[in-house]
Amino acid sequence: MSAFAAEIAAARELLRAAAADGASVLPCGRRSRLARHAPDARPDRWLELAGLRGIVRLDAEDQTCEAGAGTAPADLDAELAPRGLMLAVDAPCAAEGTLGGLMLAPDLSLLHRAYGPPRDQVLGGRWLLADGTEVRTGARVVKSVAGYDLTRLFLGSRGRLAACITLTLRLQPRPRALHAYRVVSPPLLRAAALPDPVWFFQPRAGAAYAAWDGIEPAHATLAPCPIEEFAAARTACLDAFAALPARWAFDGAPEHAPDGACDWNALQAGARAGEGPAAGAVRTPPIADSSWLPALAAACAPDAPPFGARAPAPR
Amino acid sequence: MSSQVPLRELRAGVGARWVLTDPASLLAYESDALTLFRCRPAAVVLPGSAEEVAACARALHGSRVPFAARGAGTGLSGGALVPEGGVILALSRMNRILALDPERRLARAEPGVVNADLSRAAAPHGLRYAPDPASQTVSTLGGNIAENAGGPMCFLHGATGQHVLALDVVLADGRREVWGNPTAAPESVDLRGFCVGSEGTVAIVVGATLRLIPLPEKIITLLAAFDSVQRACAAVAAVVAAGLRPVALEVMDQRAIRAVEASAYRAGLPTDAGAVLIVEIEGPAARVPGEAAETERVLRAHAPSRIERAETSAQRLAIWKGRKGAGGALGRLGPDSYVMDGVVPRARLAEIMRFVEEVEEESGLPVANLFHAGDGNIHPHFSYDARDPEQVARVERAGARILRKCLELGGSLTGEHGIGLEKQHLMREQFGAAELALMERVRRVFDPAELLNPGKGLPMRRGCAEAFHRHGRIAS
Numbered sequence: 001m002s003a004f005a006a007e008i009a010a011a012r013e014l015l016r017a018a019a020a021d022g023a024s025v026l027p028c029g030r031r032s033r034l035a036r037h038a039p040d041a042r043p044d045r046w047l048e049l050a051g052l053r054g055i056v057r058l059d060a061e062d063q064t065c066e067a068g069a070g071t072a073p074a075d076l077d078a079e080l081a082p083r084g085l086m087l088a089v090d091a092p093c094a095a096e097g098t099l100g101g102l103m104l105a106p107d108l109s110l111l112h113r114a115y116g117p118p119r120d121q122v123l124g125g126r127w128l129l130a131d132g133t134e135v136r137t138g139a140r141v142v143k144s145v146a147g148y149d150l151t152r153l154f155l156g157s158r159g160r161l162a163a164c165i166t167l168t169l170r171l172q173p174r175p176r177a178l179h180a181y182r183v184v185s186p187p188l189l190r191a192a193a194l195p196d197p198v199w200f201f202q203p204r205a206g207a208a209y210a211a212w213d214g215i216e217p218a219h220a221t222l223a224p225c226p227i228e229e230f231a232a233a234r235t236a237c238l239d240a241f242a243a244l245p246a247r248w249a250f251d252g253a254p255e256h257a258p259d260g261a262c263d264w265n266a267l268q269a270g271a272r273a274g275e276g277p278a279a280g281a282v283r284t285p286p287i288a289d290s291s292w293l294p295a296l297a298a299a300c301a302p303d304a305p306p307f308g309a310r311a312p313a314p315r
Numbered sequence: 316m317s318s319q320v321p322l323r324e325l326r327a328g329v330g331a332r333w334v335l336t337d338p339a340s341l342l343a344y345e346s347d348a349l350t351l352f353r354c355r356p357a358a359v360v361l362p363g364s365a366e367e368v369a370a371c372a373r374a375l376h377g378s379r380v381p382f383a384a385r386g387a388g389t390g391l392s393g394g395a396l397v398p399e400g401g402v403i404l405a406l407s408r409m410n411r412i413l414a415l416d417p418e419r420r421l422a423r424a425e426p427g428v429v430n431a432d433l434s435r436a437a438a439p440h441g442l443r444y445a446p447d448p449a450s451q452t453v454s455t456l457g458g459n460i461a462e463n464a465g466g467p468m469c470f471l472h473g474a475t476g477q478h479v480l481a482l483d484v485v486l487a488d489g490r491r492e493v494w495g496n497p498t499a500a501p502e503s504v505d506l507r508g509f510c511v512g513s514e515g516t517v518a519i520v521v522g523a524t525l526r527l528i529p530l531p532e533k534i535i536t537l538l539a540a541f542d543s544v545q546r547a548c549a550a551v552a553a554v555v556a557a558g559l560r561p562v563a564l565e566v567m568d569q570r571a572i573r574a575v576e577a578s579a580y581r582a583g584l585p586t587d588a589g590a591v592l593i594v595e596i597e598g599p600a601a602r603v604p605g606e607a608a609e610t611e612r613v614l615r616a617h618a619p620s621r622i623e624r625a626e627t628s629a630q631r632l633a634i635w636k637g638r639k640g641a642g643g644a645l646g647r648l649g650p651d652s653y654v655m656d657g658v659v660p661r662a663r664l665a666e667i668m669r670f671v672e673e674v675e676e677e678s679g680l681p682v683a684n685l686f687h688a689g690d691g692n693i694h695p696h697f698s699y700d701a702r703d704p705e706q707v708a709r710v711e712r713a714g715a716r717i718l719r720k721c722l723e724l725g726g727s728l729t730g731e732h733g734i735g736l737e738k739q740h741l742m743r744e745q746f747g748a749a750e751l752a753l754m755e756r757v758r759r760v761f762d763p764a765e766l767l768n769p770g771k772g773l774p775m776r777r778g779c780a781e782a783f784h785r786h787g788r789i790a791s
Contacts, residue, residue: 144727152508173558195599
């Protein structure tokens with residue numbers, strides 16, 4: 001009997017009933033990111049998957065795991081920490097949100113610079129299509145190019161192509177000795193004058209923070225700071241981020257590095273003003289789905305109404 | 316395939332001199348580096364720009380002629396072949412680096428740029444392009460993207476997909492789109508990520524925005540000799556489990572070592588060792604020596620016969636020249652060579668290598684091993700004689716047995732070479748019917764007429780396989 005069999009059976013039943021009633025359905029976790037990522041989502045029924053909690057498989061030696069989509073990132077972290085491992089994502093809603101939400105409505109991660117975006121940590125997963133078919137994508141190994149990488153399509157679809165049951169994740173060794181610094185001149189980091197830090201962010205105007213694992217760089221533009229100060233700044237940064245719309249883009253290319261070391265000053269200023277990011281530096285285009293989404297949704301479940309859409313009224 | 320190749324339109328699109336139809340010119344395009352499969356295209360077109368690729372696609376799509384893009388032809392799964400009557404779009408003329416932006420650490424390049432040329436161009440800015448397939452002095456970015464190519468350094472830095480920020484693509488019907496964006500900001504469905512590794516069946520990449528990373532301050536390369544491949548694999552698992560993050564963890568067995576040492580790639584590797592493990596550690600000068608020392612401690616617990624440390628760049632380069640030249644050096648072991656590609660969870664490496672030895676004995680064909688151990692990605696090289704159908708059958712049977720064992724251990728049919736023509740008949744063993752049907756439907760979203768590199772990546776429908784000529788029969 002596969003893990004979560006009862007939840008999956010209930011989800012299938014909900015999909016079947018909704019199709020019969022002509023009701024639209026969208027999958028969700030605990031909806032902690034919903035207001036930011038899909039403020040206009042008004043399905044007739046929610047397919048709540050927060051019950052898919054817990055680790056299905058944790059292979060510490062291989063540094064991979066498979067976890068239920070409803071698992072809170074903070075709960076996963078509590079399992080990984082004693083093993084010296086982590087999921088290399090540091091994003092808002094770690095305690096109240098779910099892994100599925102984190103990956104399907106992806107935020108920028110504070111570890112992006114060192115480890116890449118959240119989606120890069122996902123090797124594959126188990127999914128429920130809108131017609132109730134269960135599929136697996138990807139592999140449990142860290143490297144596989146067999147077949148199409150459907151995981152990439154599903155992750156950005158915000159639940160419109162598939163409902164997430166589990167995610168197979170690449171794990172990383174946890175930083176062992178974190179040295180925190182206030183950075184006097186952030187552009188120096190971008191210009192590759194210093195080794196890449198694990199963490200790098202700017203929680204408020206005039207201050208940036210960086211942390212290196214296991215080294216103490218001697219550099220005039222760095223001021224060592226207590227780890228508590230670093231932690232408080234990190235929390236402030238995540239809070240500011242959680243208060244912003246999820247879709248944003250920068251005007252003026254030099255304002256950001258392509259690897260996610262973005263202009264937190266602008267984000268913070270916007271959050272304080274309570275009206276989104278500061279004008280000029282950041283704009284927030286409306287959430288625009290890919291023009292391919294309808295055709296992909298039809299391909300994912302050809303004989304059922306796609307997630308978020310109603311079945312045509314019976315003639 | 317009875318459709319007529321629209322030669323007049325193609326010549327009008329790219330210029331007559333860039334449309335090749337004479338048999339001598341076509342000969343070079345009838346296979347990639349996996350010579351088990353051969354199929355001569357009806358024509359080869361060499362477009363010089365994205366717009367010319369789009370014009371070719373429109374013409375071919377309009378005439379219902381199958382076509383595929385090809386870079387340097389170094390692929391190892393038969394991915395850049397077209398069925399009889401089809402056309403190859405060779406992108407080797409599109410080899411310009413369009414922009415290098417050191418401040419934002421990114422490059423824009425055409426698909427025909429040779430992998431190593433991009434790192435060479437970035438080096439004066441203190442930057443490099445991380446993916447480093449062994450073919451990197453020849454293979455092109457477009458092919459690397461189509462296969463999601465890896466390489467030794469991918470253990471730390473990730474494969475091609477993690478370094479592609481945006482793609483300019485031409486669809487099967489000639490439409491042009493941009494997938495992804497250079498900010499890597501949150502997005503809708505990740506067509507960029509989906510396209511990487513789709514083996515040229517979803518779209519033709521005509522331009523790419525790629526991430527560059529800083530050159531490391533300090534590099535130390537350790538070369539540990541062990542009496543067996545299994546010991547070396549156990550050491551690899553221990554390094555990974557210890558939470559160390561070297562940039563590369565590569566194993567070569569004795570046959571590979573001896574082939575290298577007998578070749579122009581000679582690197583001073585110990586020919587009496589059962590296997591060598593190359594561990595490279597890079598990063599800030601303040602951290603690398605300590606990590607190297609810790610790595611050495613972990614390695615010593617696995618009884619190496621010796622450990623050497625290369626710190627000068629000349630020593631390092633010699634080791635890597637040997638490692639990356641090994642594939643070529645192995646050519647001398649037999650008339651033909653079959654390079655396999657499979658993946659297992661890292662903790663199961665020693666087990667799969669024992670199995671490879673068993674299969675080698677059974678098949679009676681010599682096998683050399685050099686592989687990306689840190690990623691669990693094995694590459695047994697079989698030597699055989701393609702003129703002997705019985706040997707071809709044996710090498711294919713051996714390959715299929717090893718791949719099935721990879722799956723049994725929780726792995727994958729391919730880590731970086733792709734499914735291509737080579738492994739499409741094994742896809743049903745890694746994926747279920749629902750997954751494969753879904754992949755077929757998604758393919759048709761992008762290419763409803765099924766003209767773009769048909770027959771690759773997914774199991775072929777009955778009757779299609781005959782359009783490709785090959786030695787022997789498909790092993791099952």
